[in-house]
Amino acid sequence: MPDLAPADRFMRGVARLILKVFFREVEVVGAELIPRDHPLVLVANHVNGLIDPLLLLGPLPVLPRFLGKSTLWKILPLRPFLDLAGAIPVYRRQDNDAGISDTSRNIDRNTETFDRSHELLAKGGALALFPEGTSHSDPSLKPLKTGAARIVLEAEQKVPGLGVRIVPVGLLFDAKQAFRSRVLVQVGEPIDPAPEIDLAARDPVAAFRALTVRIDAGLKDVTLNYDTWEDARLAARAADLYRHQHPEAPGRGRLSESVAVRRTFLDGYRDLRDRHPERTAAVVEAVREYDALLHAFDLRDDQVGAAYRLPPAVRFVVRSLVRMLIHLPVAIVGAILTWPIYRLVGAIVKRVNNDPDQTATFKVIGSFFLFPLTWIAEGVLAGHYLKDWIGVVLTMTAPFTAYGALLFNDQRAAFWRESRAYLLLRTRRRLAAELKEKRENVLRQVEDLARLWEGV
Helix, strand or coil: CCCCCHHHHHHHHHHHHHHHCCCCCCCEEEECCCCCCEEEEEECCCCCCCHHHHHHHCCCCCCCCCEEEEEHHHHCCCCCHHCCCCCCCEECCHHHHCCCHHHHHHHHHHHHHHHHHHHHCCCCCCEECCCCCCCCCCCCCCCCHHHHHHHHHHHHCCCCCCCEEEEEEEEECCCCCCCCEEEEEEECCCECCCHHHHHHCCCCHHHHHHHCCCCCHHHHHHHCCEEEEEEHHHHHHHHHHHHHCCCCCCCCCCCCHHHHHHHHHHHHHHHHHHHCCHHHHHHHHHHHHHHHHHCCCCCCHHHHCCCCCCCCHHHHHHHHHHHHHHHHHHHCCCHHHHHHHHHHHHHHHHHHHHCCCHHHHHHHHHHHHHHHHHHHHHHHHHHHCCHHHHHCCCCHHHHHHHHHHHHHHHHHHHHHHHHHHHHHHHHHHHHHHHHHHHHHHHHHHHHHHHHHCCCC
């Protein structure tokens, strides 16, 4: 990547910092597929508000400029960051505060939006947008707008031979609203719009639609698209069963591996549901019953299936206790300084936010501004009532102690979850035997269905 301007380095640093704090793990797959010698248009699914742009800005080896709805500029704390990031506003009809009389004005403004996008691509830059047009919590992609296709084809018309490539990026969340969850950024195969460039010379509208269909297919290759959220949950359960058939120790593995197996299971499920509806329905019901049991006892499948050999169990306990002891002194200080404002941000977001798609966004924005202000105020108070140097040291070290508290809490939560599962399955042996028997029965049915689909 070429040297970045100071503003670009700052924005990338901010994005990476936020992602490191909010997510326990950000996994990137397929970044090597991104062409480095072509102008680029990154297209991604949009399910988590302003978190989604951060996932394109922070971990990927390109620095895109974003198209964003014009109403974002009305959020005063965001405005300077949008300008620093070089974001380009889009004026949507539904965001028109002045009524229908302003429609022509929005058209004029969006002409400028398209012109700026074309200029960026003509200079070899990268543009990022979310062609669904809005953030949502649906289990599958919404119908795509044609804006991405239009930008690409009009840029190619203005500068023949420009060579723009469209890169689909899937954003898949373990639990998108949850703090310290996991996320997968999956890059797909670049799309060469050459066929649509030829078609655009004869029928631009048909070319826009044809390229949008290809973009939709590219995005579906890097996302998971279910009919319902229950299908999503059951497909995840069946995939985890198949992936971890006889685990030695509990462990969920990498999110990318889980997503790949879920995608395969989803394809197989849809095929078999049509060809063998009764048999498929029976397996689905068995998976549903097993899933309900796990939820009832707050257990994961890998915990029920684990052999729990003594050496790995001892290593887990020792490693966890050592890590917690190392982080404990810093975590105590960090918790004292940060816990009250952390709880306050959560309470404020819960009260003012009614949109589940924006929960993470509100948490990030609130934390980004309120945490530093809190640390400064605590430093001022410490300097006033104790000594000035104590206040300075407290303010300077507060972010590091807060991160130490974060790591400690991750380790504590993981230790508690695994210890509770181990003790529950060891002390309630009848329950453990029933769960394992149920698991083996469901696993056999899932394996039989998988062999049926593979034609074995």
